[in-house]
Amino acid sequence: MNIRNKVIIITGASSGIGRATALALSKYKNTIIIVARRKDKLEDVAEIIRDNGSICHYFTGDALDENFCNEVVDEVIKMYGVIDLAILNIGIGPPSNTLQASAIKIKHCMQINFDTFIHFYVPIMHQMKKQRTECMIAHMNSLASFFGIPMQGDYTAAKGAVRLFMQTARMELKHFGFKNIHIQTIHPGFVDTEAVRDDGMPAPYEISKEKAAGYIIEGIKKNKKENMFPFKTTLGIRLARRWLPEWLITCVVLSQTPSDY
Template sequence: MKHQQIDQDGQNSDKVIALKEADTRKVNQSRDHVFSKLNNLTLKKLKDQVIVITGASSGIGLVTARMAAAKGAKVVVAARNEKALMELVNELREKGHSATLVQADVGREEDVNKIAETAIKEFGHFDTWVNNAGISIFGHAMEVSIDDIKRMFATNFWGVVYGSKAAVKHFKERGVPSALINVGSLFGDRGTVIQSTYAAAKFSVHGWTESIRMELEKEKVPVSVTLIHPGRIDTPYNEHARSYLNKQPAHRGMIYPPEAVAEAILYSAENPKRDMFIGSQAKALYLVGTLCPRLTDKLMEFIMYRTQHANRPSKPPEDSALYHAGYGLHERGTNIGWIRSGSMYVKAAKHPIFSTTAAIGIGVAAWAAMKRKK
């Protein structure tokens, strides 16, 4: 009887092991199937998503949160300015949207983890994570203090690292196709003067994003990793920046609206994209900088010194948002120049059929700019 019992127990154990192995094979087959279609990864529609957005109290993050909610997404907004976030969430809820907030400094890992925990507690999960929070410094690299550079890197680079880790951990646990979207900069593709330390941080973001994309692909993790490359955008970015200049930082020249960046971000939340350039300006600088680096040096030296400030005194250092929250709920800044109504390049990236139209538009824009200079 004992031998029969042992044999029966052994058979039962073998069945359990076999079932577990079968389940594991099914999971792996399912994961491999998802991975095999990674380039055609099927992401949820915005109306079915929970989206986390950092730096959501102003500028690009604020516009993205409002647009995402309007499209039916549940949004989790995070920033240092709790008052602005509360007003934003109340605004969205009054319109019938689902939203929650987290006061957080993305330069602190524990704060970023709190964002993820809040999203899961409130909605059970999240589908897209947007690392958008950022701050700039206007000043020559040799003049900017080490403390200021470290603080800026804490937000612009380490905030992205912490956010990426928190998001990917959750995405791996769920095993559901998801999106990680990191907001870079045209200065992350090509260095610049005056915002040289900011460019260094964004170069780091670009390198980080490309590297983790490859590692996640190798691990067969069903996550779409997108890098956003904004050109010059009309947001309070310049007012929030720490300035070492005598004159107030400001964009001059061709400037794109934050809606164009939000459009690219939300398109990437639904459609796997490697890169999204906001404006031909960003793409052109990337291409010219790669193909003709020395010529680009000279062009940047000629153009950028005169186009990064307004003709008014710079705000004092204590008014910047480098070490504390800046003012909130402002989508636009006080920039000077030709503020576009949108980005035809983004339209082209979303709809290849518009590529020709975008090319024509860029040509017309260049011609118009030349006419104005005459």
């Protein structure tokens, strides 16, 4: 997919991977709409995007509010008539012990990782089905969505749910003849962001958010169905899924799990 002169929505763009990806795409003369809750952070990102030669609009609000998400999409369509690329990036993954966490905490994590995606996916897909040009919805998932991970049960469950939802959407688009719409699931490994830097969880083969943004852009260009990176972490996941028995995977993940949380 061409990434130049496009109308792009990026959620969760005030920091981390979303911010880095927005800044990387701003070097290609795009119109970039960034969404997050922190207005001051969005203003900073918007200024850099414009300095890089792209147009930028920002919307401040909570993606748990379905009405807010619909309003953002409606405004973008009023201004530009199309959405070429949507990178849905909102999520959290704090350590969470399933033996101790409250129902409120577990559901809150799952809602932020699942509901926020759905609230943008539905109106964006509704719009893209009207378009005839090539377009894409990409979701920032995780390599952790392929296994249960101790201390991350709510996070991996939500990411796994979105992964299966996207897989189904991809099938349905093909079946009903929407060949111009691409669905991509982005699976980063460990990325050094402000949100996870001090969470106490192991992070083997961790990469910078700028490097992650580079992988994301390359995956979009190639229309990958699943964009998995970096190589060492991806290789481990692929080998584990294909060859390792469940008891051995359990031993490996438990060996990296804190014993006193």
